Amino acid sequence: MTVKNVIKYIEEWAPKEIAWGRDNVGLQVGSLTRRLQNIMLCLEITEGVINESIKNKCNFIFSHHPLLFKSLKKIDTDIDKNSIFIEKLLKNNITLYSAHTNLDFTKDGVSFQLAKRMKLTNIDFLVNLNSNQFKVIVFVPQKDVDKISKKIFEYGGGIIGEYENCSFRSSGVGTFKGSGKSNPYIGKKDNNEKADEIRLEIIVNKWNLNSIIEAIKKNHPYDEPAFDIYPLENKNLNYGAGAIGNFNKSITVNEFLCNVKKHLNLKNFRYVKGSARTIKKVAVCGGSCSELINDAIKKGADAFITADIKYHDFHNATDKILLIDAGHYETEIHSINEVQSRLKKFLVNNKKIKVFKYSASTNPIIFYNN
Numbered sequence: 537m538t539v540k541n542v543i544k545y546i547e548e549w550a551p552k553e554i555a556w557g558r559d560n561v562g563l564q565v566g567s568l569t570r571r572l573q574n575i576m577l578c579l580e581i582t583e584g585v586i587n588e589s590i591k592n593k594c595n596f597i598f599s600h601h602p603l604l605f606k607s608l609k610k611i612d613t614d615i616d617k618n619s620i621f622i623e624k625l626l627k628n629n630i631t632l633y634s635a636h637t638n639l640d641f642t643k644d645g646v647s648f649q650l651a652k653r654m655k656l657t658n659i660d661f662l663v664n665l666n667s668n669q670f671k672v673i674v675f676v677p678q679k680d681v682d683k684i685s686k687k688i689f690e691y692g693g694g695i696i697g698e699y700e701n702c703s704f705r706s707s708g709v710g711t712f713k714g715s716g717k718s719n720p721y722i723g724k725k726d727n728n729e730k731a732d733e734i735r736l737e738i739i740v741n742k743w744n745l746n747s748i749i750e751a752i753k754k755n756h757p758y759d760e761p762a763f764d765i766y767p768l769e770n771k772n773l774n775y776g777a778g779a780i781g782n783f784n785k786s787i788t789v790n791e792f793l794c795n796v797k798k799h800l801n802l803k804n805f806r807y808v809k810g811s812a813r814t815i816k817k818v819a820v821c822g823g824s825c826s827e828l829i830n831d832a833i834k835k836g837a838d839a840f841i842t843a844d845i846k847y848h849d850f851h852n853a854t855d856k857i858l859l860i861d862a863g864h865y866e867t868e869i870h871s872i873n874e875v876q877s878r879l880k881k882f883l884v885n886n887k888k889i890k891v892f893k894y895s896a897s898t899n900p901i902i903f904y905n906n
Contacts, residue, residue, distance in 0.1 A: 539569070540569060543568065543633055545878075551743055553668075554641045561602065561635055564599075564603045564634050565622055574595070576592065577599075577892065578894040584898070590630075597631070598875060598879075600646075611623070645874075650820045650821075651780075656781030656782060661775075662832060670768060671739055671766045677732070678732055688752070690751070695774055696739060703737060705737075706735045749765075778819060780820075789858065803903045812858065818839045839859070840853075842862070863899075865901070
């Protein structure tokens with residue numbers, strides 16, 4: 537088992553391609569071919585995280601926030617904290633990997649875990665990602681259609697929301713005449729031929745398109761398979777920003793505020809009152825998501841939980857929606873539990889490899905109480 541195997545598994549859940557364009561997700565420091573020992577999970581890299589990784593013989597660290605976000609012009613280990621971390625990681629043969637906004641935008645990622653922490657049900661994305669999908673249409677002989685569709689599904693095609701292996705099939709007649717150099721699967725070269733075919737239609741994600749086309753060419757019985765590729769304007773049901781859900785029954789505003797404090801383990805938080813007298817539908821978004829406040833209002837949410845809210849955003853939300861700033865760390869840290877759970881299942885047959893969560897907090901913010 538190598539580090540690369542683990543990263544491949546993580547990215548099947550949270551693909552790098554769905555990350556914000558300016559983000560720096562993926563490998564941060566180290567080698568992908570390193571033989572995996574143990575894994576350390578954290579929200580961000582600190583000296584404490586690295587030291588605890590060394591202590592627990594972890595040679596792979598998964599962090600949510602990237603260590604390297606801006607381009608480095610030099611590595612100065614005398615004064616620059618990040619440079620010191622890089623040096624220490626390399627000296628101890630530790631690979632560092634980050635899943636940031638791709639973990640934010642995936643199902644059961646950061647915002648979904650925040651919603652589950654708040655005991656919401658019927659959870660869905662608050663806003664789905666804009667179109668990044670294609671419809672692939674390929675024409676296949678009847679007896680080969682299951683083989684070709686299976687290959688497309690294996691490469692990530694045919695996933696729509698909670699459904700997989702989705703396709704549409706319609707029958708028709710294909711016509712062709714092969715040249716003297718052709719090798720027709722049906723009929724003879726230099727003859728006008730007809731063949732009963734299935735028009736197979738499957739939605740695929742942009743980042744899977746090339747591998748799916750290669751799979752079609754490799755497995756199709758025709759020496760020149762016919763296929764079409766259509767860009768879609770549909771919102772992607774599989775990925776999005778934020779989450780929205782419901783309580784089983786309405787609760788009072790005060791009960792809701794108490795639940796926020798309890799479920800998120802908060803010392804305090806900032807908020808403004810909304811217009812609803814009771815709370816049932818709630819939108820959430822881990823980290824800084826003030827740009828989604830209006831989306832939460834449009835979706836009919838009684839409350840919206842996020843972080844890093846500016847003063848004027850509070851003003852604009854007053855009497856429209858109960859808006860809560862619960863803290864950046866506090867709204868994102870719960871996703872690490874889901875990462876740990878998934879990795880333990882993935883490594884179920886590799887009992888010697890342990891998955892640790894950093895035992896302390898990496899939150900730099902201290903609350904003053906006098």
